[in-house]
Amino acid sequence: MTIPNLVGAGLIVIGAGIGLGQIGGKAMEGIARNPEATSKIQTNMIIIAALLEGLAFAAIFLGK
Amino acid sequence: MIETTHMNLRKSGRNKLLGLISLFVFCSAFASGTAPKSDGDSEGHGAVTSESEISEYILHHIKDAHDFHLFSYNDAEGHRKHIGFPLPVIVYTSKGIKTFMSSEFHHDDSGHHVVEKDGVALVKYHEKIYELAQGAHGVEFDEAHHPTNAHAVLDLSITKSVFGMLFVFTLLIFWFRRLALQYRKNSIPKGFSRILEPLVIYVRDEIAKPNIGEKQYRKFIGFLMTVFFFIWTSNLLGLMPFGFNITGQIAVTFSLALFTYIITHFSAKKDYWKHIFWMPGVPIPMKIILAPIELLGTLTKPFALMVRLFANISAGHIVVMSIIAIGITLRNTMGVIGASALSFALSLFITTIELLVAFLQAYIFTMLSALFIGMAVEEHEHH
Numbered sequence: 201m202t203i204p205n206l207v208g209a210g211l212i213v214i215g216a217g218i219g220l221g222q223i224g225g226k227a228m229e230g231i232a233r234n235p236e237a238t239s240k241i242q243t244n245m246i247i248i249a250a251l252l253e254g255l256a257f258a259a260i261f262l263g264k
Numbered sequence: 265m266i267e268t269t270h271m272n273l274r275k276s277g278r279n280k281l282l283g284l285i286s287l288f289v290f291c292s293a294f295a296s297g298t299a300p301k302s303d304g305d306s307e308g309h310g311a312v313t314s315e316s317e318i319s320e321y322i323l324h325h326i327k328d329a330h331d332f333h334l335f336s337y338n339d340a341e342g343h344r345k346h347i348g349f350p351l352p353v354i355v356y357t358s359k360g361i362k363t364f365m366s367s368e369f370h371h372d373d374s375g376h377h378v379v380e381k382d383g384v385a386l387v388k389y390h391e392k393i394y395e396l397a398q399g400a401h402g403v404e405f406d407e408a409h410h411p412t413n414a415h416a417v418l419d420l421s422i423t424k425s426v427f428g429m430l431f432v433f434t435l436l437i438f439w440f441r442r443l444a445l446q447y448r449k450n451s452i453p454k455g456f457s458r459i460l461e462p463l464v465i466y467v468r469d470e471i472a473k474p475n476i477g478e479k480q481y482r483k484f485i486g487f488l489m490t491v492f493f494f495i496w497t498s499n500l501l502g503l504m505p506f507g508f509n510i511t512g513q514i515a516v517t518f519s520l521a522l523f524t525y526i527i528t529h530f531s532a533k534k535d536y537w538k539h540i541f542w543m544p545g546v547p548i549p550m551k552i553i554l555a556p557i558e559l560l561g562t563l564t565k566p567f568a569l570m571v572r573l574f575a576n577i578s579a580g581h582i583v584v585m586s587i588i589a590i591g592i593t594l595r596n597t598m599g600v601i602g603a604s605a606l607s608f609a610l611s612l613f614i615t616t617i618e619l620l621v622a623f624l625q626a627y628i629f630t631m632l633s634a635l636f637i638g639m640a641v642e643e644h645e646h647h
Contacts, residue, residue, distance in 0.1 A: 250628045254572030261575050 208263050216256035223248050318589045326509060326581055329391055329424045330366040334506055346371070351427060356418035357384045357395050366421070376401070386417070393419050425516065428508025432497050436490075467492050467630065475634035477642060484637050487527055491520060492630040499577055499622030503584075503615060511625075512578035514570070521570035524633045529562070532640035565636055569629060576625050580618045587611045 227245040231238050333348035350367035362381040369377055369388045378396065379386045385396040394414035404412050422430075443457040443464075453461055472481040472488050498510035510516055538544065540558040543551055590607040591600075598606065 246624065247628065247631065250576075250624055251572070253576065254568060254628075257575030257579055258568070258571040260579070261571070 205263065209260065212256055212259045212263070215259075216252060219252045220249055223252070315593050318586075318592060322582055322585045322589070325585060326512060326578055327391055328509075328513060330369070330388065330393075330421060331371075332424055332427065351422045351424065353393065353421040354419075355386065355393055355395075356420060357381075357386070358417075359384050361420075362386070387414065393417055393421075425508055425510050425513050428498070428501060428510045429516070431508070432494060432501065432510065435497060436493055440493075463493075464489065471627075471631050471634050475631070475638040477638065480641055483531070484527065484634070487523070488630050488634055491523075491633060492626050495520070495573065495629055496623055496626035499625060500619070502577060502581060503618055503622065509578075509581060511573055512581055514574045517570045517574040520573070520629070521566040524569060524636060525563075525566040527633075528636045528640040531637065533643060535642075535644055536640045565632075569632060573625050573629055576621055580614075580621055584611060584614055584618060587614055 223245055227241050230241045234241075330353055331348055331350040333346060335348075336344055336346045339345050350365045352363060353366045353368075354361065354363050359382060362384060364379065364381060366388075368379045373388060373390060377387065378401065387394055387396060389411075393416070394411055395417045397413045404414075406412050439456065439460060443453055443460050446453040446457055467489055468481070468485060471492075472485050476484055495511055498508075498516075501507045502509050502512060540562065541555050543554050543558070546554065587610045588607055590610065591604045594603040594606065597603075
């Protein structure tokens with residue numbers, strides 16, 4: 201677990217965190233504006249979250 | 265009237281509570297079912313008791329194996345006993361196909377036990393089978409970790425993951441044949457098919473029809489259903505005790521992504537190819553520059569599919585096993601009972617999340633495949 205490895209992993213987590221936070225925040229705003237569309241917004245949020253997690257995991261595996 | 269509604273409300277509340285409790289017990293069965301493995305061993309050594317053995321133990325559990333090792337225990341004299349069964353090894357060597365049971369390797373993973381088959385000497389090193397050059401007695405590696413006196417053979421054996429896939433096939437065929445046959449008698453299925461029917465309808469109505477379109481979804485619905493249920497069942501099997509790690513092997517996810525790639529490009533319409541090679545609406549030099557870039561772009565999407573599924577599932581397995589190993593790593597700071605309790609609680613939580621991830625990754629793979637197929641077969645109305 202060398203220092204560059206750890207720094208890289210940290211950066212990946214920061215990227216994933218920012219991305220997921222953005223999605224989650226916008227999803228929350230959308231639900232607050234229009235509570236009836238909650239399930240649609242939730243579905244799309246989960247889909248985009250999974251895509252982002254895929255990127256983050258791919259980066260971790262490429263790093264190792 | 266109020267009495268009956270009161271009774272109904274109590275009944276539904278009680279059922280919900282029962283459902284929640286049984287879900288909890290179910291998930292804890294998963295978590296504690298995997299917990300005894302942390303007292304298991306890594307092929308011939310004793311139980312894992314120190315931290316340095318943990319990473320090797322975890323990696324050994326992620327990797328494929330040529331025999332099905334169920335569990336190990338210490339018998340009355342303190343010897344280590346292994347319970348499991350060997351699986352057939354089928355290799356294509358320089359002298360043709362050789363088939364034998366992996367018990368002939370006698371659990372040797374260090375490349376020293378030589379199995380002679382009609383003049384071909386085979387050894388197994390870290391679950392890879394090598395064919396030795398003449399007269400050698402063990403595999404030797406140089407600094408770049410290439411074998412110097414052996415070469416790898418084409419390994420077509422029934423390994424643990426292949427066995428798992430065959431098991432999944434049997435399960436799926438059994439379930440869905442039963443579901444399909446039940447529709448001959450009446451339109452409402454009974455038993456386990458009741459769980460499958462809404463999922464099948466969901467895949468058809470929410471994944472296939474919106475993405476591919478009403479006219480053409482029927483051609484691809486077989487592939488999408490198979491992919492969805494195969495990935496979901498394989499992910500779930502990876503979480504169970506005595507399970508298999510199927511979708512955590514990159515070869516498996518590579519094959520699934522390859523199927524998606526082949527299906528999209530064999531059913532792609534002229535518009536799709538035109539957009540790749542001869543993008544309409546841009547000047548000619550740009551068209552020539554864009555063609556190879558677009559061609560590479562068609563490869564990145566299945567590649568992402570492959571990596572996403574593989575990384576999610578294998579990372580999940582590694583996290584679950586690392587948390588179980590907390591019982592060993594934090595033994596000194598928290599005491600045995602504290603560390604075990606923490607590892608049990610955390611692994612319960614993480615396994616619940618892994619159950620969600622199992623379904624989610626199957627859904628995402630299927631939905632993105634449907635999306636790519638839809639993009640390839642849609643017919644534009646042109647300007």
